[in-house]
Amino acid sequence: MSEMNFQVNLQGMIELLSKHLYSNPGVFARELLQNGVDAITARKKLGHSFEPKILIELYASKTVVIHDNGIGLTEPEIHRFLSQIGSTSKREELDGGDDYIGQFGVGMLSCFVVSTEIVLITRSALEGDTLEWRGRQDGTYTIRKLKREAPIGTSIYLTCKEDYEEYYEWYKLEQLMTHYGEFLPVPILLSEDRYERNINGALPPWQLDGQLALEYGETQLGHRFLEAIPIKSLIGEADGIAYILPYAVSLQAEKKHKVYVKRMLLSDQMSQILPEWAFFVTCIVNVGGLKPTASRESFIENELFFTVRDELGQCLKRHLMLLALTDPDLFEKIVKIHYVSLKAMAVEDDELYQLFIRYLSFETPYGMMRMGDILQRSSNIVVSSTLDEFRQVARVAKAQNVMVINGGYVHDFELVRKLEEYDKDTQVGVLDPINFTNLFQDLTASELITASPFLSLADKLLERFQCRSAVKRFEPAELPVLYNTNEEFNFLRMAEQTRAESNELFGSVLDVVIHEIHEVPYARLCFNYNNPIVQQAIDCGNPEMQKLCIETLYTQSLLLGHYPMSSEEMKLMNMSFMSALSIGLGQAGET
Amino acid sequence: MKQRYDELRSEAWNLPDGKQKVTVLEEAVRIADLYMSKEDAYYARMSYSEAALMSGFEERFIVSFAWCLSQFEKQPELYDSHQLIWHYKWLIGIIWRFPQFGAVQIADIYYDFKRMCLQYGHSLRPYYSKIHMYALVSGHAELAQTYYEAWRKAPYDAMSDCRACEQNMFGYFHLASGRYKRGLQTLKPILSGKMSCRSIPQNTYSHVLMPLLEIDQHDEAAKLARKCSRMLKGPGYLEEYGRLIGYYAATDLNKAAKLLESTAAYAISNKTDWNRFQYLIGAKAFFSLWNEKKRKRKLNVHSSFTSEWVEAESERLARAFDDRNGNEYCQGLLAHKVNQVRKRRTC
Structure with missing residues (x-):
């Protein structure tokens, strides 16, 4: 029996990566920035004294060169890391407290999406030779030693692939580099001819204080947010800012948060980083302690992930509780706009229930009323379990001076039922419409x-x-x-009507539902x-x-x-x- | 009225699965019946059927489906046969959950479903998978094996359950037959996150907890139980809550108590006896350990939900299923599951 290796079709692999693993061709910019920053981090760990820098040069010949003065690569490292898909120089520390952004060894492949050939010139901080690696799309590569000595670091040359010319334009590269790298801790320069521009250097939003953070939100995200709340998770090494949206959002609306990993943009469409109930905020957060998935567009959802998410959620809760004391006007405004979300939170959290319940509005025969006002009017409350039941009795209940609350809307029933626990003087009964007239x-x-x-x-x-x-x-x-x-009665009415229309087989099935499963x-x-x-x-x-x-x-x-x-x-x-x-x-x- | 109908349907869209959603859609059905066309009433019922099923109101689903089927039979050219047969597949997956339906009645329904699959050119794969499950939970092991083989041989087509659901059922077959290691091996693609759908992996997690304890994989069980608790929400997961309560009764009695407090109301109001039975198995196991000591803490559940009631009701249900199935399988299952929890207790 002989052992053989699988043959990998690189061309097919690249197609797979470009079409399925990565959501757009521009991710090559992220992968290159990431490699540059990681190389610089590795060189710093050696104790070298140097001024870290990443330079991106754009040439009229539709070539892009990315230079970094990081650790560089030795020849064995080139064989291992560049020429074997899935190998990475960073994986040994995957489970440790690593400082690297990348970890999967597939990043360089993303360059083949926009380039026919990748040329890499590198000199390792560990040994002297300057090496040139040429990789082609068909899976072949060459390595040779160069006579001319290059500075320590790596330069990567990409040449334009047909149909991807746009990625070799100044405006596009600037946009991509800014998108992914504007908050990276290493200076990044973009240059063409003699013109140079700094891509990063601005203070990231998670380091801004209240008013400045709000201004950032307005200029960058286009909304005048109600409040900017600092959020933090020690265990996930996460720092961020959560903006309270100035408009109501649907429970089903897709949440989009902007998430950075070690200051590199991971995704601006992430929905999971905050708890489900927090749909009234959008956040920008930088995370150091969570593992991204292979596509690097979301996180692996393990125990740690959920712990971090809960911790970030706690920050929101604490801030809202504080706000009720320090800025009651703003607090009321937030409640007015986001009552649906706040009701969802209050139903699951006793502390928040106590904080919010008086401010939340409910439907009564007198119109929408805040619970504080309802309780002033009556301490004896009846709550309906459906809107239909509420409608049946609302008019007469008002004439009889009975305080009925419509519990038919989402969370309202549970919230009203909980009142007795919160206020010992309040009595809450569940409306039984059939016996409601007993009150008359x-x-x-x-x-x-x-x-x-x-x-x-x-x-x-x-x-x-x-x-x-x-x-x-x-x-x-x-x-x-x-x-x-x-509603039981209404359902059985429907069942009887269906019985009249059904065939014999289902007629007998419906007889069972009407007479044996339900009592009429x-x-x-x-x-x-x-x-x-x-x-x-x-x-x-x-x-x-x-x-x-x-x-x-x-x-x-x-x-x-x-x-x-x-x-x-x-x-x-x-x-x-x-x-x-x-x-x-x-x-x-x-x- | 069209406006009110549209409002209700959009309101339902914003609601999580549960009683409110079902009630809102039921009103939309009433309005469609009174003021709109048969087709509107049909599509309103299609949404209502799905919500009823996902929210634990299986008997309401049956009524709604029966109406849709009657309309489809009258004018098959008006409606999509695929969608209707898909709902029919749901129906044969739940009909046996009510012991009130007799064995002959259920067999007639399965036969009718099979006829319809053949008439519209679908594979019998879903028929075999559902009838396998019915045989399995009725204690007819040999029949379950026969149908399992037919299921695996039948071609996969657009009427079949999704791959994750099928994998889950393959694994469940082994677990229910006591082949824990093989079952867990089969469920590996789900447990490792490679396969999922609307009800998977949460359903899978609930099935593997006790088997994991049986083979001494306590850490894995604890991890999956945490994941499972996080994913279960609303009244549509009565069986899963029951299994989770059973697991926590063995490993963390206080957690089991909390879970029982937050879900007992679902078990009281639910009409689907198989789901209630599965829940009550967990509750019975819980009470058998909880009542061993005198406890200061009073359980915050409805006054009717006592350990005596749980015991009597679970035994009544087991007998009701056994009467229908013509054996003593469910009574044995109840005793076995409760003993399993007691034997595997770590807390």
Whole structure:
């Protein structure tokens, strides 16, 4: 048995890298800057005294040369690191506290995306020879010693590949180098003919204080942010600035944070570096202690990553808590704009709940109200679990002076339910729409005796629609009945309608859902004794007229509440309407 | 009403999976039924079906799907057959989770699904994978093996589950059959992060925790349990919560208590008995250890969620499934899983 090596098709590999691993051809700039900075870091570690510098020269012949005065490469290192894909001079220290940016040994390949040939001239700080390495796209390379001695460091020559001319233009190179390298700690110069420009040197935003950081945000990110919050993680060696957005964002909106690794831009589209709830901020952060993925566009999501993310999230929380004390106006403004996000935070964090709950707004029969105002008005609160249930009772609840909060919006139910833990004097009940009318005023004993036959008749007539009746006094008086269901009831209605349309196989399946998986609940039709028509109907003692009245009020309440009606209910509505018309017209004839 | 319908659908888009999302979409369905075309009602139900399934309301999914199927059968040219059969595949993946459905009824449904796959030119791969799972969880090991082989032989096509889901089920088969090392080996591409989808790896993590304890890989189990806890959110993961509670009952009882407190409400309101059964297995294991000592700490769960109730309900469910399946597999499973947690306890 003989052992053989896999054959790697370099051409295919380059295509793979350029099209799949890297998101755009311009990443060669990042890889070259990274190699330069890492080489300089390595040379510093040797104790050499020199002025670190990276120089990028652009020539009219569409050639770019990148010089660094870093550690350089020896011949064995060239064989190992440049000519073997996946080898890197930096990996031994991968798990240690390394100072290097790169680690995968595939960076140089990205140059083949824009260049047909790579020429590298290098002299190692460890030995004297000046070496030239020429690598070609077909996977071949040559190495030779040069007679002329070059300074310690490395120069990389790229020659333009067809269709990539743009990357050899001043404006493009300047843009790329600035994009990736504007905060790198080594001076970077871009030059063409005799013109030179410094790419970096400005103070990075994570080192700026409040007002300056806000100004940076306005000029660089184009928004007048509400606040700039310093964020820090010791364990992840992360420093950053989080800007509070001046507009509300959707929960589903993609978060885009700008993330640097050891001051080199990793990505300006990263979504994961802050906790999910922090969608009201955008941040710029420089991280030293996390490992980027091979594409170098995000981080490996290991335990450390999540710890760092939580630590950064803690900074946001602490700052907001402080802000509530030091700048209440700004704090309120932030709450007003970002209440959705803040509700998501408050639901998961008791400290933040206490801080925010009074400022957060909820829907009540009196309109949107802040919890602070709600609690001033009433310490007895009822919360609905759905918007539909809230709508059923909102109007009468207001007339009865009952404080109902709509818990149908995301997080509102949990937030209101938690009130009891936070404020011992507050009582929170969950709305049961079917029994909501129990809160209304009872009839007197004699009134009840009078109403009893009417209610029995109503129960008998409505039994087939799974509805039971009650009678109470409530406001507004012009409302003759209140029809209440809960969502379980609505669902079973839907199931029954589906049953009517299904084939035999699924008919039997739906029978199981309706009769065995669920218990059939009853809806409630509550007559309002304050309403003159209802009183008249109860007092009239004429069962025929009472029947007509019950059927009309029942179908009318379904119609007004936008409930779906079965074919039987439709028939009932038409018949009762025609009967009422007929009686009315008959009486008109008599007069 | 069209405006309200659009508003509801856009509101639902912004909501995480859960009861609210389902309620909002249910209102959209009602509006579409009352005021809009059958096609609008059909597409509203398609969204509702998905939300119901992802939020742990499987019985609502069944009703919604049945309506869509009835419309599709009336006018198949109006609707996309692929999407409908895809939902049908979901249905056969959950129907056995309700012991209220009889074995014959379930067999008829599987047969109907198979017929439809053949009629529309799809591979029977998803049919075999789902019926394999049904056989496996019903305690019919030989049938499960037969269907497993048919599944692996059937060609993969656009109706098949995604590769990550399939890999997960391959691994689960070995784990459920007690072949822990082989199962873990099969699940390696998922555990190493190479394969994932909407429900993978969180589902996988929950399955491997106890097997990892069984083969003494405690650190790996602890790491995956942390990852799993981070990923599970909302009422759609009742089974996974149950398995995680079982694992933490063995390794960190306080953590198990916390997890139980934050998820017990889901188990009370859920109607899918298989999912509740899986949850209650974990809860029963937890209580069996929690009640060993007198504790100062009172559990913050609904007053009806007592250890007595958990015990009685888990046994009732096991019997209900066994009655349907014609064996005593689930009662054995309940006892085995609880013992496994007790035997492997480290805390």
